[in-house]
Amino acid sequence: MLTRERQAAIALRLTRDGKVLAGELAAAFEVSEDTIRRDLREMASAGLCERVYGGALARTSAPPPPPLHERATIAAPQKNALAAAAARYLVDGATVFIDAGSANLALAARLPTDRRLRIVTHSPAIALAVPPRPQHPVTLIGGRYDAETGACLGAETLTEVERLRPDLLVLGACGLDAVAGVTAFDPEDAAIKRRLVRSSVAIMVLATAEKLGTVAPFFVVGVEAVGRIVTEAAAKGPAFDALGETGADIVLAGPIGR
Amino acid sequence: MLTRERQAAIALRLTRDGKVLAGELAAAFEVSEDTIRRDLREMASAGLCERVYGGALARTSAPPPPPLHERATIAAPQKNALAAAAARYLVDGATVFIDAGSANLALAARLPTDRRLRIVTHSPAIALAVPPRPQHPVTLIGGRYDAETGACLGAETLTEVERLRPDLLVLGACGLDAVAGVTAFDPEDAAIKRRLVRSSVAIMVLATAEKLGTVAPFFVVGVEAVGRIVTEAAAKGPAFDALGETGADIVLAGPIGR
DNA sequence: CAACATTGTGCGTGTTCATGCATGATTCGG
DNA sequence: CCGAATCATGCATGAACACGCACAATGTTG
Numbered sequence: 001m002l003t004r005e006r007q008a009a010i011a012l013r014l015t016r017d018g019k020v021l022a023g024e025l026a027a028a029f030e031v032s033e034d035t036i037r038r039d040l041r042e043m044a045s046a047g048l049c050e051r052v053y054g055g056a057l058a059r060t061s062a063p064p065p066p067p068l069h070e071r072a073t074i075a076a077p078q079k080n081a082l083a084a085a086a087a088r089y090l091v092d093g094a095t096v097f098i099d100a101g102s103a104n105l106a107l108a109a110r111l112p113t114d115r116r117l118r119i120v121t122h123s124p125a126i127a128l129a130v131p132p133r134p135q136h137p138v139t140l141i142g143g144r145y146d147a148e149t150g151a152c153l154g155a156e157t158l159t160e161v162e163r164l165r166p167d168l169l170v171l172g173a174c175g176l177d178a179v180a181g182v183t184a185f186d187p188e189d190a191a192i193k194r195r196l197v198r199s200s201v202a203i204m205v206l207a208t209a210e211k212l213g214t215v216a217p218f219f220v221v222g223v224e225a226v227g228r229i230v231t232e233a234a235a236k237g238p239a240f241d242a243l244g245e246t247g248a249d250i251v252l253a254g255p256i257g258r
Numbered sequence: 259m260l261t262r263e264r265q266a267a268i269a270l271r272l273t274r275d276g277k278v279l280a281g282e283l284a285a286a287f288e289v290s291e292d293t294i295r296r297d298l299r300e301m302a303s304a305g306l307c308e309r310v311y312g313g314a315l316a317r318t319s320a321p322p323p324p325p326l327h328e329r330a331t332i333a334a335p336q337k338n339a340l341a342a343a344a345a346r347y348l349v350d351g352a353t354v355f356i357d358a359g360s361a362n363l364a365l366a367a368r369l370p371t372d373r374r375l376r377i378v379t380h381s382p383a384i385a386l387a388v389p390p391r392p393q394h395p396v397t398l399i400g401g402r403y404d405a406e407t408g409a410c411l412g413a414e415t416l417t418e419v420e421r422l423r424p425d426l427l428v429l430g431a432c433g434l435d436a437v438a439g440v441t442a443f444d445p446e447d448a449a450i451k452r453r454l455v456r457s458s459v460a461i462m463v464l465a466t467a468e469k470l471g472t473v474a475p476f477f478v479v480g481v482e483a484v485g486r487i488v489t490e491a492a493a494k495g496p497a498f499d500a501l502g503e504t505g506a507d508i509v510l511a512g513p514i515g516r
Numbered sequence: 517c518a519a520c521a522t523t524g525t526g527c528g529t530g531t532t533c534a535t536g537c538a539t540g541a542t543t544c545g546g
Numbered sequence: 547c548c549g550a551a552t553c554a555t556g557c558a559t560g561a562a563c564a565c566g567c568a569c570a571a572t573g574t575t576g
Contacts, residue, residue, distance in 0.1 A: 003524065019263060022562075032526055037563070052262045053533060053562065144446060155449035158413040188402060191413035261534065280552080290536050295553070311543065311552065 001029065007039050014049050014058045021055040075208055076106070078232055078253075082206045083107040085253035086170070086230045089204060090117055094167040097196060098126050100151035100189075101172030103206040105129050111136055120166060122192065123151040146188070153188040161195050169200035171226070175216035176207045178242035181223050183216035190218035197221045204228040213239025223248060259287065265297050272307050272316040279313040329360040333466055336490055336511075340464045341365040343511035344428070344488045347462060348375055352425040355454060356384050358409035358447075359430030361464040363387050369394055378424060380450065381409040404446070411446040419453050427458035429484070433474035434465045436500035439481050441474035448476035455479045462486040471497025481506060 006029050013020050022040065026033040044051040050059060083106035090096060092115040098104050100123035108129040111117060115135070121127050122141035130138050143157030151157075171193060175183040182205065184190040197203060203225060209232045223229075223246040230251045231240070244250055264287050271278050280298065284291040302309040307317060341364040348354060350373040356362050358381035366387040369375055373393070379385050380399035388396050401415030409415075429451060433441040440463065442448040455461060461483060467490045481487075481504040488509045489498070502508055 019260060021260075033562080034527080034564090035525060038525090041564090050262075052260055054260045057260070057262060154412050155416040155446050155453075158416050159449055159453070188413050191417055195413070195417070291552085292537080292554095293535060296535085299554090 003039070006031070007043060010036075010039060010043065011048055014056065018058045019055060020049075024055070078208050078234075079103045079106040079206075080110065081253040082208065082230050082232065083110050085251050086204060086206050087112045089228060089230075089251075090115060090168070092116055094118070095120060095164075096168045096170060097121065097164065097166040097200065098123070098170045099172040099193065099196065100126065100149050101206070103208060104170050104172050107170060107206065120164060121151075122153075122157050122161065123149075125150050146186070149186055149189045151189065151192075153186070153192060158192055158195055161192060162199060164196075165199055165201070166196075167201050169196050169203045171197065171203055171205050171220075173205050173207055173211055173220075175214040176205060176211045176223070176229070176243070177213055177215050177239065178223055178246055180215040180219070182220040182226065184218045184220055185216045187218050190220050193220040197225060202227050204230065206230045208232060209234045212243065261297070264289070265301055268294075268297060268301065268314075269306055272314065276316045277313060278307075282313070332360075334364070336466050336492075337361045337364040337464075338368065339511040340466065340488050340490065341368050343509050344462060344464055345370045347486060347488075347509075348373060348426070350374055352376070353378060353422075354426045354428060355379065355422065355424040355458065356381070356428045357430040357451065357454065358384065358407050359464070361466060362428050362430050365428060365464065378422060379409075380411075380415050380419065381407075383408050404444070407444055407447045409447065409450075411444070411450060416450055416453055419450060420457060422454075423457050423459070424454075425459050427454050427461045429455065429461055429463050429478075431463050431465050431469055431478075433472040434463060434469045434481070434487070434501070435471055435473050435497065436481055436504055438473040438477070440478040440484065442476045442478055443474045445476050448478050451478040455483060460485050462488065464488045465493075466490060467493035470495070470501065 009029070010020060010025060022033050022036045025036045029036070040049065040051055040056045043049050044056065047059065049056040079102060082103050086107050087110060090112060095118040098108055098119060098121045100121075105126055108119070108121070108126045109131070111119070111130060113133065113135070117136050118139070119130055119136055120139045120141065122143065124140060124145065127138050127140040130136055141152060141157055141160045143152035143160070144154035146153045171182060173182045174185045177183070182193070184193060197220065205226050205228070207229060212231060223243060226248050228249045228251060229243060230253055233252045267287070268278060268283060280291050280294045283294045287294070298307065298309055298314045301307050302314065305317065307314040337360060340361050344365050345368060348370060353376040356366055356377060356379045358379075363384055366377070366379070366384045367389070369377070369388060371391065371393070375394050376397070377388055377394055378397045378399065380401065382398060382403065385396050385398040388394055399410060399415055399418045401410035401418070402412035404411045429440060431440045432443045435441070440451070442451060455478065463484050463486070465487060470489060470493045481501060484506050486507045486509060487501060488511055491510045491512060
């Protein structure tokens with residue numbers, strides 16, 4: 001029996017019984033308990049189960065996706081490169097709505113200091129990320145705070161958002177696909193995004209390579225409405241080519257220092 | 259049995275019974291009381307229970323307010339009387355938005371059968387309460403369901419709501435005061451209510467006696483915007499008199515059979 | 517083909533953990 | 547204020563554990 005095969009069988013038992021015992025598994029698969037423990041350790045570090053004394057438990061509740069400030073630390077170089085590339089398209093004097101998202105957070109942190117930009121956001125993390133400078137005043141839209149998306153959502157936020165007419169919307173995308181368009185994980189988030197799209201003059205999306213070609217459950221807007229997509233050179237592939245045919249202005253971000 | 263498993267079982271008993279006894283648990287799980295005490299200590303430090311002499315109590319953080327269908331059973335005769343009085347003001351052919359609330363639920367259940375009324379609501383309970391009749395078509399507005407208020411709230415709901423122009427809004431009021439106006443317990447609920455008020459032609463509020471003169475945290479609309487208030491004869495008092503001076507049409511509901 | 521790297525496994529060793537018991541302190545109820 | 551119940555703490559014990567090492571099977575390179 002292959003190791004991966006055995007681990008898959010353990011995962012099956014986990015979902016079926018909610019727990020597994022190390023000794024039990026060792027007997028069932030005719031391997032030593034050490035091997036089982038190694039399996040469980042591996043699976044736990046991959047987030048497939050919770051390791052406890054005597055065995056392992058199935059991951060209870062929803063596997064909590066890392067909050068925004070943690071997402072910001074993964075693939076940080078790529079996101080900084082995206083932000084640097086996107087920053088070139090922020091025109092002096094514009095009112096820019098920055099949607100929630102880790103790539104957008106990077107943009108907020110490295111706004112070009114040589115241009116005046118009025119920043120509006122419904123994400124507290126982004127509001128905090130903008131370095132305090134007189135040329136970059138920040139307006140934070142409030143509402144019911146949702147830790148998952150890292151933004152304020154709900155009816156109150158929507159009411160505030162619809163009063164805005166930003167020159168540029170830096171839209172966050174949980175998924176970006178030529179056919180499915182921009183999609184989001186949360187229905188409330190998607191509703192806010194849709195409203196933002198309607199009221200914004202121009203739209204720009206920052207998307208790391210792994211977002212391209214992926215689809216999240218809730219539709220926001222088609223790609224044809226997005227004027228500019230900033231992504232990585234590493235993203236080239238079928239999904240990238242399909243996006244290029246939609247007419248959007250695609251900007252490739254290289255390493256920062258280029 | 260795994261330690262964590264046992265603690266989960268204890269947590270289950272806690273939520274079910276509200277309390278647990280150390281000796282009882284020791285017998286049930288066939289471990290020493292020391293082990294149970296260790297469990298309870300651990301759980302208490304994790305905030306899962308409150309440690310007391312002899313056992314532990316469930317964390318009484320949020321006292322769960324009774325859901326809508328339970329609130330409907332308290333003061334039911336008064337609410338039915340309000341509903342009967344309010345029903346007289348539903349004009350044939352009107353589109354009526356019925357806001358969430360137990361008094362409004364009573365109204366939905368006893369709509370006058372001799373008039374055609376297009377019912378719109380964002381409360382599933384109210385949609386279900388309307389007896390299925392061809393002259394009373396029901397439109398349910400969706401969104402994120404909130405069990406506390408018994409209605410759909412959030413950005414999606416607001417988006418749908420603002421497309422409506424109902425002839426009459428039967429507004430729910432958590433508090434009704436001559437000075438503070440109509441107020442609500444939930445900010446999201448209040449935001450939806452405000453939008454409904456803006457788009458409705460006429461507004462009617464059903465308020466039991468105990469609502470009069472009370473104030474909830476979130477402002478919805480001043481009393482001057484409410485065209486008709488239906489309340490109980492038993493409500494007469496200072497708060498009632500103050501309301502009368504605002505110019506609203508005050509309707510007193512008597513016992514049903516009068 | 518031979519030498520080498522990689523991987524999965526089992527075993528030995530020392531460590532950590534869960535548990536029950538003993539002990540003395542604390543709390544409760546009368 | 548006293549006895550009984552309950553508790554926290556320390557300790558002993560055995561089970562479960564992580565780690566390092568050896569070995570075999572397999573794949574890789576020269």
